[in-house]
Amino acid sequence: MQTSQYLAKIIQELSQSVDLIADEEAEKLVNAILESKKVFVTGAGRSGLMGKSFAMRLMHMGIDAYVIGETVTPSFEKEDILILGTGSGETKSLVSIAEKAKSIGGTIATPTISLESTIGKMADITIKMPGAPKDQSEGDYQTIQPMGSLFEQTLLLFYDAVILRLMDKKGLDTNKMYGQHANLE
Numbered sequence: 001m002q003t004s005q006y007l008a009k010i011i012q013e014l015s016q017s018v019d020l021i022a023d024e025e026a027e028k029l030v031n032a033i034l035e036s037k038k039v040f041v042t043g044a045g046r047s048g049l050m051g052k053s054f055a056m057r058l059m060h061m062g063i064d065a066y067v068i069g070e071t072v073t074p075s076f077e078k079e080d081i082l083i084l085g086t087g088s089g090e091t092k093s094l095v096s097i098a099e100k101a102k103s104i105g106g107t108i109a110t111p112t113i114s115l116e117s118t119i120g121k122m123a124d125i126t127i128k129m130p131g132a133p134k135d136q137s138e139g140d141y142q143t144i145q146p147m148g149s150l151f152e153q154t155l156l157l158f159y160d161a162v163i164l165r166l167m168d169k170k171g172l173d174t175n176k177m178y179g180q181h182a183n184l185e
Contacts, residue, residue: 010145010153013143013145013150014150014153014154014157016130017129017130017131017150017154017157020128020129020130021127021128021129021130021154021158022127022128025125025126025127025128026127026158026161026162026165027165028109028125029083029109029111029125029127029162030162030165030166030169032081032107032109032124032125033058033063033081033162033166034166034169034170036079036080036081036107037064037077037079037080038064038065038066038074038076038077038079038080038081039055039058039063039064039065039066039080039081039083040065040066040067040068040073040076040080040081040082040083040101041054041055041058041065041066041067041068041082041083041085042067042068042069042082042083042084042085042094042097043084043085043086043094043155044086044091044093044094045148046148046149046152047085047086047087047148047151047152047155048085049152050085050152050155050156050159051067051083051085051159052067053156053159054083054085054156054159054160054162054163055067057159057160057163057177058163058166060177061163061166061167061170061172061177063166068082068097076100076101076104076106077104077106078104078105078106079106080101080106080107081106081107081108081109082097082098082101082106082107082108082109083109083110083111084097084098084108084109084110084112084119084123085110085111085112085155085159086110086111086112086117086119087112087113087114087129087131087148087151087152088112088113088114088117089110089112089113089114089115089117089118089119089120090114090117090118090119094119095118095119095122098110098118098119098122098123099122102122107124107125108122108123108124108125109123109124109125109126109127110123110125110126110127111127111129111155111158111159112126112127112128112129113128113129113130113131113151115128127158129151129154129155129158130150130151130154131143131148131150131151131152131154
């Protein structure tokens with residue numbers, strides 16, 4: 001197969017992923033973000049990179065959004081939401097962060113492949129995402145892509161869709177958001 005054929009297959013997989021995400025759970029996440037004082041985002045590896053891009057767009061909307069582990073991240077409080085993007089829901093460092101947030105009393109949300117995982121069970125809001133585990137040994141979703149690629153790509157697109165829904169609810173457009181874009185570069 002040529003590179004463009006692989007790309008077409010990836011896009012086909014992503015297109016099929018859309019119908020597997022529940023709007024009700026996505027809407028709960030949107031509303032929880034709007035009701036929260038601050039939004040904290042995290043994930044490990046490539047999932048974490050997708051979360052960073054989400055936090056950046058939230059900031060462009062004027063929402064107080066932070067990435068766990070950055071030097072300017074404030075303390076998590078009861079009125080805040082923690083969003084953990086995790087395929088497995090079992091990454092030890094993320095489980096520890098979720099436990100701490102739970103003990104503080106904030107809201108926990110997780111887009112994940114594994115609703116029955118440690119983080120999935122701990123979360124107040126779970127969004128079932130399509131994808132296969134990294135080792136692809138189990139699961140009901142088949143992909144030609146390696147490891148967690150389909151989940152990570154779907155996560156990025158899901159986060160972008162959440163941004164569009166938030167923009168709609170807040171009456172924002174791209175021009176209003178551009179005013180929050182970095183201007184010292």
